[in-house]
Amino acid sequence: MIQFIVRRLIASIPVLLGVVIIVFILVRVIPGDPCTAMLGEKANAERCAEFNARIGLSQPIPVQLGIYLKQVFTLDLGTSTMFGRPVTDLLAQRLPTTIELTFYALLFAIVVGMSLGILSASRRNSAVDVGSMMVANLGVSIPVFVLGLVLAYLFAVVLKGTPIALPGVAAGRLSPGFRFESIAVAWGMKDLAGPPRAVLDFISNMYTINGLVTLQFGLLFDALRHMILPAVALGTIPMAIIARMTRSSLLEVMGLDYVRTARAKGLRGRVVLFRHGLRNAMLPVVTVIGLSIGGLLSGAVLTETIFGLSGVGLTITQAITSRDYAVVQGFALFVALVYVVVNLLTDISYGYLDPRVRPS
């Protein structure tokens, strides 16, 4: 297994290198430049020459690429021209939002999607089956931004003042002015510094985890309330795909001989379904879930924009608009890295679900 992982990791190096080079060239090929994007009508040749010299864009592109590759190998992703901050700092600031959003969207997609799929498969051709699949088809058909706006209008505007009202679009991650303590402060380690502090602060920015581990339940519930609509909006399409995949895979497995044998042995239907059917039907579902994580990252761009969540997706959008090369390159590299890792984890999980495909 370790050999398999190492082999896969080594194989991913050229992939990541390719991503770095392609993104590096692409951002420079598209029209526009950071100076005119930032200064707008106020940009002129003299100021832009100074600006470009300052951020290293006056050098030939191959030289810029060489410098950038050297930086990347030392884990330095450069400095944002728009924010004036190291890209790694920006990533550390913005990532917790995206991690939380993606996690809850995935949780929603898996729990609801698998439940609907199992329900459909176990009651094939019934009204429940038809209803579940209608929900799935609807879910896969509605774009994230439409669903997000509709949900927000319903729960924040129409239902305003009712107990089931929820913070709507542009609501951010917490109620305005909500005050809370970071994990380091709550745990009495406010003087902690260096990497341990950075790690704790990173985790602190995942508010639901922060609220949970520091027992700030007000923070936990406020963060959860603000996360419900974005997570549902983002998770609906993968939910629908998972539901359909679970249903079809489960129906296929439930028709196999060993399942008939299990039934013939007199096992209860629920045991047959969950112990013998579901586990073996999970392989394609896990593949879909793995692929969905990538989809969630790209869908997060829209969800974060609508709901005012400054995560990785929104930052990439801003960076592209303002031709912030360092941020686009750094974040693209990070997203590629996530894909590589998720694919690896998906492959590893196959082995646990089906020993026949376990790598030797």
Next chain:
Amino acid sequence: MTRPSGRLPRFATLLAGAAIVVAACTPAASNAPSTGATAGPTTAATGAAAIKYPATGEVTCPSGATAGSYNGTEYKGNLKSIEAPDASTVIFNLCAPDVAFLQKIAFSVFYINDSAWIEKHAADGTIKDTMNGTGPYKLDAWNKGTELTFSKFDNYWNKDKYPLVPNAVLRWSKEAGARLQALQGGQVTGITLVGPNDFDTVKNDPNLLLAPAPEGQALNTLYLGMNHDDKPWDKLEVRKAVALAIDRQRIVTNFYPAGSEVATHFTPCAIKYACEGPDWPSSGTAADIQKAKDLLTQAGFPNGFKTKIQYRNVFRGYLPQPPVVAQDLKEQLAKIGIDATVEEQESGTLIANANSGKLDGLFLLGWGADYPEVTNFMDYHFGGGCTAAFGTCYPDIATPLGKGNSTTDDAARKAAYTEANTKLIDDVPMVPIAHGQYANAYLAGTEGTQVSAISTEVMWAMKPPSTATDPNTVVLMQNAEPIGVYCADETDGESLRACEQSMEGLYGYAVGGTDVVPVLATSCDPNTAGTQWTCKLRQGVTFHDGSTFDAQDVVLSFAVQWDAAHPLHKGDTGIFEYWGGLWGGNLNPPPPATPAPS
């Protein structure tokens, strides 16, 4: 900048240090300071409590087309020195009179920081993330990606008046629709920049209040530009024909939100001296079309010609629907035989092409006020700051503008801008089309609602309605997160608005208006020649960290922006963009960049 501790007052410490620097300098060195350290504030020779920047060397002012010099480098700026004869007086010496001096120092980028704060936080790079101002609200936290939270500053010098409520929160969302929904949902007290299509929605909602810019206060201009160095725009008749053919009222009526105006002058009339001289002639009538055709015939184009209308598809207050307006212009020009192709260019590319004179057809561009002064519109386009957008600069327009920006005499300024506006009509470098209306929206019942063309809405003068979720907290939602809160080195309105809540300058803009009012200065008065401004500082003002405000803070706040070689010339990008644009140039500018080999 003195802290309320028992240590030696910082002002005196700096003076002593500076005296040592002066004593140590040889005559040769004093004439050629190469860094901010050698140019730093120092005492006057008399030993009185005085500081001057630059402390060493003389700034030679630019003269006509000839650049000045300082420290062996070229100097193009208009500031000659800053002096503080005592702790409560600051004197700005200029190379030439600057009629917009007060409007400039009232601009958010020239807000005053505590000198000790600058020394610490510019050096360690944290200055862009935190604020230590003198304003009614102090910044409590910048929860990155989410909000900035402010609370009442108990020692504010005008605390009996402001803030109206103890807490404030600044949030953001890029989408106009999302901002509106946040307001409808009661999550915020107010939003900036209502989408042009949402004006009626807000007006018709009894729970909301639309706050449009007052009549004539839309401080922006859309224009259709022509480069007279290119054919056929080199012929005046052609430019005049274009001006006559365009029905500007039709564009404003059909494509702009209610309250927008057809431009009678290039600069919006809310700005003083903007509308001296004749109105832009009427256009677009049947008679005008016939006149335009005749002019084209005179110019040798009886059957018209082919050209392009170039635009960028970027929403701006002066152009809410770029492609639609471009298409309408195409149809209008077809009436006089001009066959125009509509061409969209990437935003930065269009600006770069315009500024370098590479746009060979018609182009749609605009301008929004940085500060409400006629020079901000006219000089940048047609005066000393003119680019190649309209071709070689028009000397007959630039000359009166030069007169207008160098005198404080009311009659002389009126005469200068009358002449400049007349020449604009005569030369037609562009056709001014519209001043686009914009609006903010608030919960109904909010007190102190404001809308500003220059991002100066201040939450400390607002009060949410008693029915708000939290009546003690103003929540304003703007369209983007601030990039940084050291506004000396920022250019985006969102950052500037964040600074407005907590920082103050020598002067500022009246709440909800564009008139300048003294804030940290009690007065700033020019000498008779207009080349020296003496500012008397307000006493008893403290910064949020408890330090006392004095002249040293003013000198250093300006000096670190002015001197590109100053060790504390650090911010977000380090460009300090507005300094160059407003004061003409830096001391010790970096050497010109070598362009990349193609």
